[in-house]
Amino acid sequence: MAERVPRPVPLFEYVRVAIEAIAANKGRSVLTTLGVIIGVASVVVLVSLGDGVRSYLAEQFAGLGANLIIVQPGHTETSGFGPPLQNVQRPLTLGDAEILKQRATLLSGVAGDLAGGGTVSYTNRARDVMVIGVGEDFWSVRDIHVELGHPFTADDEAARRRYAILGHTVVHELFADENPLGKTIQVSGAPFLVVGVTAPKGRMLGFDLDDLVFVPVTTTQDLFNRDFVTEILAKARGRENVDAAVAQITDLLRRRHVGHVDFTVHTQQDLMGTFTRIADTMGVVVLAIASISLIVGGIGIMNIMLVSVKERTREIGVRRAVGARKSDVLAQFLVESVVVSLIGGIIGLAIGSGVITVSQIALPSLPAKMSLWIVALAFGFSAAVGILSGVLPARRAAALDPVEALRYE
Amino acid sequence: MAPPVIDCRGVERRFRMGEADVQALRGVSLRVDRGEYVAIVGPSGSGKSTLMNILGCLDSPSGGSYRLDGEPVERLSDAELAAVRNRKIGFVFQTFNLMARQTALDNVALPLVYAGVPRVERRARAREVLEHVGLGNRLDHRPDQLSGGQRQRVAVARALVTRPSLMLADEPTGNLDQATGRDVLQLFDELHAGGATIVLVTHDPQIARRARRRIEIMDGRVQADLAQEAVLG
Numbered sequence: 001m002a003e004r005v006p007r008p009v010p011l012f013e014y015v016r017v018a019i020e021a022i023a024a025n026k027g028r029s030v031l032t033t034l035g036v037i038i039g040v041a042s043v044v045v046l047v048s049l050g051d052g053v054r055s056y057l058a059e060q061f062a063g064l065g066a067n068l069i070i071v072q073p074g075h076t077e078t079s080g081f082g083p084p085l086q087n088v089q090r091p092l093t094l095g096d097a098e099i100l101k102q103r104a105t106l107l108s109g110v111a112g113d114l115a116g117g118g119t120v121s122y123t124n125r126a127r128d129v130m131v132i133g134v135g136e137d138f139w140s141v142r143d144i145h146v147e148l149g150h151p152f153t154a155d156d157e158a159a160r161r162r163y164a165i166l167g168h169t170v171v172h173e174l175f176a177d178e179n180p181l182g183k184t185i186q187v188s189g190a191p192f193l194v195v196g197v198t199a200p201k202g203r204m205l206g207f208d209l210d211d212l213v214f215v216p217v218t219t220t221q222d223l224f225n226r227d228f229v230t231e232i233l234a235k236a237r238g239r240e241n242v243d244a245a246v247a248q249i250t251d252l253l254r255r256r257h258v259g260h261v262d263f264t265v266h267t268q269q270d271l272m273g274t275f276t277r278i279a280d281t282m283g284v285v286v287l288a289i290a291s292i293s294l295i296v297g298g299i300g301i302m303n304i305m306l307v308s309v310k311e312r313t314r315e316i317g318v319r320r321a322v323g324a325r326k327s328d329v330l331a332q333f334l335v336e337s338v339v340v341s342l343i344g345g346i347i348g349l350a351i352g353s354g355v356i357t358v359s360q361i362a363l364p365s366l367p368a369k370m371s372l373w374i375v376a377l378a379f380g381f382s383a384a385v386g387i388l389s390g391v392l393p394a395r396r397a398a399a400l401d402p403v404e405a406l407r408y409e
Numbered sequence: 410m411a412p413p414v415i416d417c418r419g420v421e422r423r424f425r426m427g428e429a430d431v432q433a434l435r436g437v438s439l440r441v442d443r444g445e446y447v448a449i450v451g452p453s454g455s456g457k458s459t460l461m462n463i464l465g466c467l468d469s470p471s472g473g474s475y476r477l478d479g480e481p482v483e484r485l486s487d488a489e490l491a492a493v494r495n496r497k498i499g500f501v502f503q504t505f506n507l508m509a510r511q512t513a514l515d516n517v518a519l520p521l522v523y524a525g526v527p528r529v530e531r532r533a534r535a536r537e538v539l540e541h542v543g544l545g546n547r548l549d550h551r552p553d554q555l556s557g558g559q560r561q562r563v564a565v566a567r568a569l570v571t572r573p574s575l576m577l578a579d580e581p582t583g584n585l586d587q588a589t590g591r592d593v594l595q596l597f598d599e600l601h602a603g604g605a606t607i608v609l610v611t612h613d614p615q616i617a618r619r620a621r622r623r624i625e626i627m628d629g630r631v632q633a634d635l636a637q638e639a640v641l642g
């Protein structure tokens with residue numbers, strides 16, 4: 001029989017009824033969605049901020065040079081960005097770097113470096129800077145280019161020449177517009193010949209990468225009177241080889257250090273992880289706060305939907321009398337709850353992106369980033385809140401007895 | 410031969426009221442054939458509305474059997490009962506029961522929503538029926554912009570729009586004054602003349618006399634079932 005297979009009511013019919021019902025109670029509907037508005041707005045702002053911080057960090061760490069591996073003396077279980085430990089059992093040496101350079105087939109470059117503070121001066125200008133002694137491969141490993149002049153040669157290193165390559169900031173401070181190449185500067189009281197200038201690198205996590213003076217690593221050992229290196233930098237041959245290269249380094253150095261793993265090998269990912277973990281933890285806390293406001297919003301919607309079901313009991317009775325199934329009534333109130341919540345979500349999204357836009361104008365350095373998935377997230381959240389808070393009222397509406405509903409005053 | 414539109418046998422309806430049972434129907438047997446015009450009369454509380462709700466598939470009997478168009482309705486699922494209400498029955502209530510926020514046209518089109526009829530066709534059919542009940546110039550009025558008689562005519566139009574095999578009306582003139590009540594009854598007469606099967610509940614003996622058959626209900630039972638000459642006017 002034909003009536004045993006009723007044609008389904010299309011979804012947009014429910015949406016139309018929902019919008020009519022919401023429009024009939026505009027003020028109440030907006031108040032109801034306040035929790036969802038606040039929840040979604042904060043989710044949007046916080047997630048954008050977290051996203052922005054993450055991609056900012058990724059960008060910053062990419063500037064270290066692709067597939068960078070850092071070997072530091074001393075063994076630590078966790079990775080960090082801290083300075084080398086003072087009481088290291090065994091420091092790393094240029095010999096260690098040399099072994100890696102010769103034997104580690106998965107590395108395309110190895111450079112030990114030794115850094116220290118120093119005062120550089122030219123004529124009557126002086127500046128306190130970081131002086132870094134670098135190996136031959138340093139430039140390719142760290143992705144730093146010598147823009148003017150030329151990098152140190154193996155010969156410069158072997159002869160422990162007093163050559164210096166200056167960062168842009170140093171050049172600007174000491175030489176202003178003068179050409180620094182071929183000039184002699186004083187580094188910690190010793191004369192150094194300027195043989196090069198690096199291309200600008202900008203700042204990384206607030207640290208000026210152009211406020212540096214580079215000299216051959218052997219020369220720094222003389223200058224600071226040290227026979228070890230601060231760390232060894234290496235570059236893996238390709239991203240896929242990073243882990244294997246770490247294993248290779250560990251193996252080679254352990255054998256050289258007579259079986260002791262008294263050094264730590266970090267990858268770029270490890271270093272970044274330290275920072276993203278902080279961002280993640282903050283994200284979890286703020287998402288918890290946002291979830292609470294979404295839950296509060298959901299309870300608000302549920303309440304108002306229950307009131308709405310009561311108020312519209314007669315309407316439900318009429319719909320049932322003219323042919324609505326229980327499932328139609330259920331769907332209608334579920335859709336209404338979702339539409340209310342989605343309206344809250346859209347308003348929240350608008351407010352959230354407004355806040356981000358305004359804050360980016362006010363604080364251009366703020367790394368907030370609105371992406372499409374945040375929009376999807378906002379819609380997903382509010383739809384979920386709508387469904388969850390609509391279930392109980394919708395079930396109650398569907399369970400109404402038609403005769404009772406029609407008699408309801 | 411076609412089965413009777415209504416075929417009730419020993420229909421009972423009990424309501425639980427705390428400890429006590431209220432027996433609203435105590436075995437009603439009733440046959441209504443296609444094209445009949447039946448008036449149900451009886452004192453207040455005798456069970457008329459209870460019977461109408463069962464006939465309209467809004468309620469189920471506690472005992473006995475009910476066949477609508479030859480089909481037993483006791484075992485139908487909720488969705489099937491909804492479909493029966495939608496396709497086979499047009500119900501007119503004493504209190505109109507229109508959607509307050511919707512226009513006359515949308516009110517009349519409502520059953521067609523649940524019949525899965527597309528919007529354009531719904532509106533065309535609703536307009537046609539509204540024109541038929543004389544409200545062609547009130548399509549976009551909401552119920553609060555209509556008189557009582559007009560509201561009830563909208564409700565009749567809504568009951569008619571799915572071309573049901575059975576029209577049920579529970580005191581359709583109960584909330585109307587005499588003149589407007591007569592207008593609505595005139596409409597039922599016309600529908601009957603057009604071949605509709607009508608069952609109408611009324612308190613008013615004058616109204617009951619318009620029907621061709623009069624059933625008296627007393628204390629949940631059929632007291633009398635009389636064929637009569639219709640008195641028009």
Ligand SMILES: Nc1ncnc2c1ncn2[C@@H]1O[C@H](COP(=O)(O)OP(=O)(O)OP(=O)(O)O)[C@@H](O)[C@H]1O
Nearest residue numbers: 424426431432433452453454455456457458459460
């Ligand atoms: N839902 C219910 N719960 C309990 N008792 C009910 C219920 N519905 C009806 N009754 C009882 O059933 C009996 C018949 O009620 P019904 O409404 O059918 O009377 P009626 O003939 O339509 O009366 P009226 O002419 O006043 O409309 C009454 O005693 C009433 O109290």
Ligand SMILES: [Mg+2]
Nearest residue numbers: 457458459579
């Ligand atoms: Mg009654």
